Amino acid sequence: MKNRIVRAIAGIFILISLLLAIYINQNWLWFTAFVGANLLQSSITKWCLMDDILTKLGVKD
Incomplete structure (x- = not known):
């Protein structure tokens, strides 16, 4: 269950940051990059905040 929640939160963050980049300011794409970097780091180190x-x-798991 926890894995699904983590993936859902990451997906929501990415979609929100893309919408903010389109409608507010393109600098919100840095947030998308941050989420992607955290996903990559998590896959390498097997640790996720x-x-x-x-x-x-x-x-629970």
Whole structure:
């Protein structure tokens, strides 16, 4: 369950930042790059901050 939540949050962040880049300012694309870099880092190190946050909030695997 936690993996699905992490992926959903990442997807929501990416979509929101793309909408903000289109309608507000293109600098919001840096947020998209940040989310992508965190996904890449998570796949390499097998550590994800959002996973830790969800664990502390009581979300089960």
